[in-house]
Amino acid sequence: MSDFTALEHDVYLFHQGNLRYSYELLGAHGDTQNGNTGTRFMVWAPNARQVSVVGDFNDWDGREHPMKKWNENGIWHTFIPHLEKGEIYKYEILTPHGHLQLKADPYAFSSELRPDTASVVYPLDNNYRWNDDLWMKRRDEMNVYESPMSIYELHLGSWKNVEPEVYYNYRDYADEIIPYVKELGYTHIELLPITEHPFDRSWGYQITGYYAVTSRYGTPDDFRYFVDQCHQHGLGVILDWVPGHFCKDAHGLRRFDGEALYEYANELKAEKPQWGTLTFDFGREEVQSFLISNAIYWLKEFHLDGLRVDAVASMLYLDFGKENDEWEPNEHGGRENLEAIAFIKKMNEAIFEEVPNVLMMAEESTSYPLVSAPTYIGGLGFNYKWNMGWMNDMLRYMEMDPVFRKYNHNLITFSLFYAFSENFVLPISHDEVVHGKKSLLNKMPGDYWQKFANLRAFLAFMYAHPGKKLLFMGSEFGQFDEWKDIGELDWDLLEYDSHDSTLSFVKQLHQFYKDMPALWELDHHEDGFSWIDPHNFEQSVLSFIRCSRNPKDQVLVVCNFTPVVYHDYKVGVPHPGEFEEIFNSDAEHFGGSGQRNGLKASSTPEPWQGQEHHIKMTIPPLAVTFWKKTDGSKGE
Structure with a gap:
């Protein structure tokens, strides 16, 4: 035998x-x-x-x-x-x-x-000794939906490097990145794919080795060390994962045994002309075993806390990125890839059975329903979805001269019509700051001061809006140039006050965010948000309340997207009492103009904006202010 x-x-x-x-x-x-x-x-x-x-x-x-x-x-x-x-x-x-x-x-x-x-040859039964038991235990006990989550997305090779296309080891990156990200107050790091890929400038999204940690930065055990150190310092690690397509390099999966094997035999289904790649045959059982095992491999063998699944829309739709003659409908005459939909559900069911309490985040750019709903109610089974609609609307709005924002006020309010239809992450990712799209700071209109003020207002609004947060590296200190995938971040900018102040702002914003349960505890529930006034398009001002389960934790948020200062501005409040400004993106130490409300505002028992009471305040230019009741009475 x-x-x-x-x-x-x-x-x-x-x-x-x-x-x-x-x-x-x-x-x-x-x-x-x-x-x-x-x-x-x-x-x-x-x-x-x-x-x-x-x-x-x-x-x-x-x-x-x-x-x-x-x-x-x-x-x-x-x-x-x-x-x-x-x-x-x-x-x-x-x-x-x-x-x-x-x-x-x-x-x-x-x-x-x-x-x-x-x-x-690199045996799986390695001798690496993990030291993250405390983190893994805490992760298993955590309710991630009702916890703060702020993700720092980064590409290792262009965060810092020895020289262009010559990189540090995973262990060196651990020593450099972890203290920096921890100091800024992020809760998670998200890595662009570190699976083996032949071309640096694909950023890891065109893969040849799905189970291989890219040797650009070291060995599998070196990467284990990176994750282990993140966990020991209280940082989760999410990996971008690419099950939708693979590249055509001769040594890879394409026509692996001389015939279509991992890809569809039908070229109309196999080809992704937009990217020059091939789609996995999601209906083939051995391919299902390959991909589902691969997801579990990264989560189990490397203790990863989640996977961000790339380009889910390209899996769901047969016509994604294709002209009319480049695809054919499914058996029911529709455009959905029925095999891919069944595979995604099967994959998520398997993952959550094998590795509970991990994050499965879909980068899904359409309005496909129930992406982050369980499969037993007809969902795809992810537990998070990137809110691409919010991202597109907000960046379009922020790029406008404030003079024109009042004509497009719906761009900043529309997201609240669907904010609780999925478990959303608000993403400002690498895709938004590359290929001529400009950096986040350089998208902002106005003079030098206004660009930074706009950036601070945008980030403060992002952290006030329901949903978990993700920001791509370099945006935290206001990098002027868009992301250079060959090279490294412009660290020398931190020698200048405006950039150093922006970094300080992001750090303090994170601390404030984590200290305020109202900004995250009910992120995915309608009870966590209520409008005060979404209608003031003339002045581009909006106000709302974020809530936690404790009524005393309510936070009032007032946003001004014009460079005009408004004095004695009346804002409706649902309950009487004294209100104190607790965070202001226009503070002088952030580089702002210093238009602050130093004194508490006492409510007046006269209805305003649909509320029974109102307070008066100074609203700073291009800024967001946060307020809280201070008299000890319940906010209910």
């Missing part, structure tokens, strides 16, 4: 699309057979006429280590004694057309540094 027979049940589940840990079956694994230690190889290549393992250890000669075909469904296997960690290898595949091709291992845990493309 073969030593491989103990794996037969896993092989069966793999072909059924139900092997959630297929990375423990396929790929290169340390093993012992017939008293010899070495490496076991398994690969799925059903159309191949022959498969061999090749590398430096056999002079890349496919005759030396041919693989045996397990079954008619196309799993090939072999065991090579004395082959140890660090050896490079590929699969030599004889296609049904008689061509030999070399492919990297789809399940490789490590790869050569680009431009080299071979896989590297």
Whole structure:
């Protein structure tokens, strides 16, 4: 009997699309057979006429280590004694057309540094010792929906580097990034994909090694160290994950065994002309096992706290990014990819069964319903969705000269019509500050002072608005240039007062945000928000109340999106009492004009803006102020 027979049940589940840990079956694994230690190889290549393992250890000669075909469904296997960690290898595949091709291992845990493309034997049963037990326990007990969440999105290679295209190690990045992000008060770091990819400027979104930590920054254990250190310092880690498509590089998944295997055989379904990539065949069971296992792999093996799933809309719709002659409807005549929808639901169900209390965030840019609802009520099963509508409306509004904002007031109020239809994250991501879109600061209109004032007002409004928060690196200190994916952030700007003050503003905004349960506890519930006045388009002023479960925690928010100062401005309040300004984005130490309300405002028992009482205040220019009752009476 073969030593491989103990794996037969896993092989069966793999072909059924139900092997959630297929990375423990396929790929290169340390093993012992017939008293010899070495490496076991398994690969799925059903159309191949022959498969061999090749590398430096056999002079890349496919005759030396041919693989045996397990079954008619196309799993090939072999065991090579004395082959140890660090050896490079590929699969030599004889296609049904008689061509030999070399492919990297789809399940490789490590790869050569680009431009080299071979896989590297890196056993899964490593000896890394985690020290994040306290974090993992706290994560399991946390109600993430009713907790503050502010995410710092970053691309490792262009945050800082040795020189363009020469990068630090994950361990070095841990030592640099964690104190910085922690000091600013973020709760999570989100990394652009660190799965292996051949082209630096794809930022990791066009992948060849789904299970391989990119060797640009070190080894899998180096990355474990990065995550471990984040957790020990109280920071969660989210990874961008790309199940929607893969690149066409010759050593990757494209026509892996000479035929369409991981991609659809139907080119109209396979091709993503917008990106020059290929769509996974979501209806194929082995592909389901591959992708679901991959998500679980990152969450389990690297203790990640969540995945941000890239380009979900491109998975959901057959016509995404395509002309009329580039797609064909589904069996019901619609544009939805029914197989992808079923796969997404199956994937999320599996993930939350295997790794509860993680974040599954969909970057979904359409109005597809129930993205963040459970599958048992018809949802896709994510627990968060990026609010792309809010992002587009707000950036369009903020880029306008304040003179014209009153004609577009609906752009800042419309989001509250649907703010509680999903569990939303408010994202200002890398996509908004690259390819000629300008940096967040440079989107802002006006002179030098007004640009910074607009930026502070925008960020303060973002943190007052229902939904969790995400901001791309560099925006926190007002980088003028858009993101340079080759190079690093303009750290020298912090030598200038306006940028240093902006960084201080973001730090204090985070601390204020975390101290105010009203700004996050009921983020996803209508009881957490109520308008005071959304209608004052003439002055571009709006006011509202954020609430927590404790009525005493109510926070009044007043926003002014013009450079005009309004004195003795009346704002309705639902209850009598004294109100104190507790945060002002126009404070002098943030670089503002210093138009502040130093004295408490006592309410007057005269109705205003639909409320029974009102207070008078000074509203600073291009600014957001936060107010709270101070007399100890209940806000109910």
